[in-house]
Amino acid sequence: MFCRNGCYMTVPNLRFRPIPEMDDYVVFTPDNPNLYSLNQAARLVLAFCDGRTGTALESAYCAALDPLLPRREARAELRKTIEDLERKGILRNTRP
Numbered sequence: 001m002f003c004r005n006g007c008y009m010t011v012p013n014l015r016f017r018p019i020p021e022m023d024d025y026v027v028f029t030p031d032n033p034n035l036y037s038l039n040q041a042a043r044l045v046l047a048f049c050d051g052r053t054g055t056a057l058e059s060a061y062c063a064a065l066d067p068l069l070p071r072r073e074a075r076a077e078l079r080k081t082i083e084d085l086e087r088k089g090i091l092r093n094t095r096p
Contacts, residue, residue, distance in 0.1 A: 001083065002054055002078070002079040002082050002083065003054050003093055003095060004053065004054040004055045004058070005053060005054060005055070005095065006053065006054055006093040006094060006095040007051050007052065007053055007054075007093070007094045007095075008048075008049040008051070008052060008053075008054065008057055008082070008091060008092070008093055008094075009049055009050065009051050009091070009092060009094060010046060010049055010090060010091055010092075011029070011031070011089060011090060011091065011092050013029075013030050013031055014027055014028065014029060014030075014090060015027065015028040015030065016028075024037055025037070025038045025043055026038065027090055029088065029089045029090060031089065032089050034088070034089075036088055036090065041077055041078075041081045042081050042084070042085060044061065044064060045057075045061065045078065045081045045082060045085065045091075046085070046090070046091070048060045048061060048064075049091055051094075054093075057078070057082075058075060058078060061074060061075075061078045062074045062075060062078075
């Protein structure tokens with residue numbers, strides 16, 4: 001669940017690999033071994049998950065998509081993506 005006050009970071013030990021010939025980007029989660037293909041929304045979210053608060057993450061994500069996507073839709077997409085990445089064990093929220 002998205003938390004505006006929590007801080008978001010990728011979990012330790014992840015392995016990322018772009019696969020340009022397939023226009024894909026994959027991440028491996030060694031602690032719970034699995035391989036995931038990331039869409040562009042997930043890649044963008046991970047780029048901003050450097051310990052930022054949910055509020056700062058939301059601002060950066062919405063600014064990156066402006067004017068391509070209305071803010072309301074960008075926020076909904078961000079929350080859905082964060083929940084998916086947390087479920088997969090790629091992202092974690094370190095709540096204060």
